[in-house]
Amino acid sequence: MAIIEPRGAYQFRARVRRNGKDISKTFENRKAAEEWARVMEGQVTGESVVDRRVVKRTSLADACAWMLAGQIPNTPNAKNLRAKLAYWEGSEFANWSLDAIHDRSLIEWRRRILDEDAEDPEPECGPQTVIHRLNALSKLFQTWARANQIALENPVNPGVRPGQPDGRNRRLREGEERRLINAARKSSRPWLRPAIVIAIETAMRQSELAELAWDRVTLTGHHPHIDLLKTKNDRPRQVPLSRRAVAAFRIVPRTGPKVLPIETSRGIIHAFADTAKERDFPDLRWHDLRHEAVSRLFEQTDLRDAEIMAISGHLSPSMLIRYSHLRTGRLSSRLRGGKLNRRAG
Numbered sequence: 041m042a043i044i045e046p047r048g049a050y051q052f053r054a055r056v057r058r059n060g061k062d063i064s065k066t067f068e069n070r071k072a073a074e075e076w077a078r079v080m081e082g083q084v085t086g087e088s089v090v091d092r093r094v095v096k097r098t099s100l101a102d103a104c105a106w107m108l109a110g111q112i113p114n115t116p117n118a119k120n121l122r123a124k125l126a127y128w129e130g131s132e133f134a135n136w137s138l139d140a141i142h143d144r145s146l147i148e149w150r151r152r153i154l155d156e157d158a159e160d161p162e163p164e165c166g167p168q169t170v171i172h173r174l175n176a177l178s179k180l181f182q183t184w185a186r187a188n189q190i191a192l193e194n195p196v197n198p199g200v201r202p203g204q205p206d207g208r209n210r211r212l213r214e215g216e217e218r219r220l221i222n223a224a225r226k227s228s229r230p231w232l233r234p235a236i237v238i239a240i241e242t243a244m245r246q247s248e249l250a251e252l253a254w255d256r257v258t259l260t261g262h263h264p265h266i267d268l269l270k271t272k273n274d275r276p277r278q279v280p281l282s283r284r285a286v287a288a289f290r291i292v293p294r295t296g297p298k299v300l301p302i303e304t305s306r307g308i309i310h311a312f313a314d315t316a317k318e319r320d321f322p323d324l325r326w327h328d329l330r331h332e333a334v335s336r337l338f339e340q341t342d343l344r345d346a347e348i349m350a351i352s353g354h355l356s357p358s359m360l361i362r363y364s365h366l367r368t369g370r371l372s373s374r375l376r377g378g379k380l381n382r383r384a385g
Contacts, residue, residue: 042077044070095139095192103138103184104129111183119274124176138184143197146174150202167202174201209362210328211335212240220316220324229311231300234288236312236329241285243333243352245272246326250305253297259286271353279351338366 043055047066054073055064067073104125112118112125128134132149133141150170155161178196185192212220217240224233239249248268256267264281271277281289295301302308312326330352337348345357354360 042074044073044077094188095190096137098138098184099135100131100138100141101129101134103180104134107180107183111187120172121176121179124173125180127173128177128180138181138192141195142193143195143200146177146195146200150174150200154202156202167204171201171204208325208328208331210323210325210331212324212328212332216321216324220321223315223320227311227315231292232311232315234292235300235308237288238285239326239329240333240336241282241288242266242279243330243337244268244279245330245353246308247272247305248353250300250302250308252299254294254299255297257289257299259289268353275353275355277350277353334360334363335366338363 045053045055047053050068051066052068052070052073053064053066054077055062056077057063065073065076067076108122108125108129112121133145151157153164154167154170155163174196178194181192181194181196185194221233221236224236227233235249238244244252244266248271251270252266252268256269258265258267259281264286266279266281267276268279269276289299292299293301300308302311309326316324334348334352337343337351343351345360348360349355349357
């Protein structure tokens with residue numbers, strides 16, 4: 041047990057016995073001496089004392105700024121994490137103390153921005169975006185608590201995140217690719233038609249195609265390819281080009297250093313929306329062309345999953361699980377054809 045002893049008119053000495061030895065320290069007031077003794081006793085007994093004042097005076101915006109200033113490791117997810125922390129830094133919770141943010145508040149926030157209670161919801165964003173934001177918030181609480189050696193309750197508990205949305209499975213239907221390309225011929229953007237073919241043949245992301253420069257495109261030689269230096273995952277990769285892709289690149293009008301004469305990737309979306317009208321191409325989006333491209337790599341080639349990942353830019357085999365069923369028919373044919381030797385039981 042700690043002992044507080046007066047040491048004159050304005051001094052107090054706190055003394056705690058630890059490992060058979062007395063540890064003492066002198067303070068100018070009793071309150072400071074008692075606080076020190078309380079912390080030291082907690083260390084002796086293994087019941088560390090948490091100074092809740094540090095948590096209460098740290099706002100969410102403060103914690104976000106601290107983490108953004110140098111607490112994010114250089115990983116493929118770093119760019120996405122910074123963007124999500126910037127969201128929280130300017131959110132409605134920005135001035136809230138870390139101690140005041142609980143799961144119930146986050147559930148109310150989620151229900152509101154996803155418009156979950158409406159019969160015909162008009163959400164501010166999709167469930168996947170909400171999940172990413174909550175994952176970043178959880179990471180923030182864990183990192184800040186560990187750095188400050190404070191036991192801090194993580195408000196992103198089970199039940200806070202929305203249900204995982206199903207991935208889109210829209211494929212090009214029979215004859216739809218031909219109709220889409222014919223529609224693009226009539227577009228005022230002469231680059232749109234070859235861009236559609238390139239997307240289907242390479243599985244490039246919208247942003248990757250929008251930022252692609254001509255000096256990264258090799259159309260000659262034995263191995264035509266694209267060198268992507270900056271991707272969504274901040275990992276460079278080389279994308280091989282089929283003959284059809286090479287032909288599409290050759291008809292793109294060269295108007296500058298970039299392959300497509302657009303300022304941002306939104307230019308692709310606007311051009312595609314003007315061409316792929318809902319009445320003619322129901323529920324078809326530009327991103328569906330990437331899904332179509334990856335699906336064809338599974339259906340029409342013998343490439344291994346790792347080789348498809350190298351082309352598409354997926355980070356792990358788990359991201360390709362949704363495509364694995366596309367080879368079931370081919371495997372069945374190989375079994376029926378006797379290509380896999382078996383001994384009769």
